[in-house]
Amino acid sequence: MEVCLRVNLLACGSLLARAFRYVLTPPNSTQFRIPAGGSGFANLVVAGDWTKNGIDAGCAEAASTSGMLASQHISGYPRRIKDYTDQL
Ligand SMILES: Cc1cc2nc3c(=O)[nH]c(=O)nc-3n(C[C@H](O)[C@H](O)[C@H](O)COP(=O)(O)OP(=O)(O)OC[C@H]3O[C@@H](n4cnc5c(N)ncnc54)[C@H](O)[C@@H]3O)c2cc1C
Numbered sequence: 741m742e743v744c745l746r747v748n749l750l751a752c753g754s755l756l757a758r759a760f761r762y763v764l765t766p767p768n769s770t771q772f773r774i775p776a777g778g779s780g781f782a783n784l785v786v787a788g789d790w791t792k793n794g795i796d797a798g799c800a801e802a803a804s805t806s807g808m809l810a811s812q813h814i815s816g817y818p819r820r821i822k823d824y825t826d827q828l
Pocket residue numbers: 787788789790797798799800801802803
C-alpha cells in the first residue's frame with residue numbers, strides 16, 4: 741500500500757512538474773516566440789508548439805505547422821503551407 745502510494749505520488753509529481761513548464765500564450769507574449777530559423781545559431785532550427793508558427797498556442801496544429809516551417813527553413817519544402825502562407 742505504502743509503495744503504491746509513493747509510486748502514485750512520484751507519477752503525479754513528475755506530471756505536475758512538466759505541466760508547470762508548458763508554454764502558454766498570455767497577452768502580448770507572441771512577439772517573444774522564436775521562429776523556425778530564429779535560434780541565433782545557423783545550424784539550429786526549432787520546431788514545436790512553443791515556437792512562432794502563426795497559431796501560437798498549445799495544440800497539434802501549431803506543432804505540425806512548426807514542423808513544416810522548420811522543414812521549409814532547411815530545405816525550402818513544403819513551398820506553401822496551407823493557412824499559414826495564406827495569412828501572410
Ligand atoms: C493534457 C494535454 C491535453 C492536450 N490536448 C490537446 C488536444 O485535445 N488537441 C490538441 O490539438 N492539442 C492538445 N494538447 C497540446 C498538444 O499535445 C501539444 O501542442 C503537442 O503535443 C506539441 O507537440 P510538440 O512536438 O511541440 O511537443 P511534444 O509533443 O511535447 O514533444 C516534445 C518531445 O520532446 C521530448 N523531449 C523534451 N526534452 C527532450 C530532450 N532534452 N531530449 C530529447 N527529447 C526531449 C519530449 O519527451 C517529447 O516527446 C494537449 C496537451 C496536454 C498537455
